[in-house]
Amino acid sequence: MQGFNDIGGLIIDMDGVLWHGDQALPGLTAFFATLRELKLPFVLATNNASITAEQYVAKLANMQVDIGIQEVLTSGMATAIYLSERYSPSETRVYVIGSAGLRQPLLDKGFILASEHDEEAVQLVVSGLDKTLTWEKLCMAALHIQAGAGFYGSNGDVTLPSERGFLPGNGATLAALAAATGVTPTTIGKPAPIIYQQALTLLSVPADRVIAIGDRLDTDILGAVQTGIRSVLVLSGISRESDMQALDYGPTWVMQDIQELTEALRQ
Structure with a gap:
């Protein structure tokens, strides 16, 4: 996939991308195993301000994924x-x-x-x-x-x-x-660029080598566009591909889910 060989870091939304409620989406553990294997740094950035970073770490641990506090950025x-x-x-x-x-x-x-x-x-x-x-x-x-x-x-x-x-x-x-x-x-949260700019600082990776992953056009993808970084819309959450027809912006890539994303990262 063109452009997918120069990725230096990922900013990843959670709900609708990694899980629905308390149900992990298919391919979750393989996705994170691939990120670790490829030594790709990431920040899990969410608009949800109702729970703490520690609670997100515990939630992913219950899904058999180990992450650090420093890899979470809530609004x-x-x-x-x-x-x-x-x-x-x-x-x-x-x-x-x-x-x-x-x-x-x-x-x-x-x-x-x-x-x-x-x-x-x-x-x-x-x-x-x-x-x-x-x-x-x-x-x-x-x-x-x-x-x-x-x-x-x-x-x-x-x-x-x-x-x-x-x-x-x-x-x-x-x-x-x-x-x-x-x-x-x-x-502060998406689509304002503030949270993405903070995630870029945490990653310490040039913006042109960072890709945002999200399931909502009006927050995840618009926020990436306003920050000047590339993005992937996954169709496992809120937005549908047909929703893009009425917009004057859009993602760099559209994929079905993190399973397809994992395959693209491994190519």
């Missing part, structure tokens, strides 16, 4: 990195809508997290997927933003695929807060 981690480069964590109070996958990286960077009902001034409001979202949390976040706090989102995914159908994602929360405050948030 929660990316948000903490981004903010720590622009604010002094020990002097910055943050009101967080979200779970441990967003809160823990911020704590690890030294930010001060405000409690749910704390009305004392904060410098930042950061929102990620929160499955215990309440009216009061929205009210507190909106009041802080209206008072001048910076407004950030770990990711802008409006919907969250589930066995029940498409549920409201963090993008829906951000939309509600934007409507209530008139302030547009800065989002």
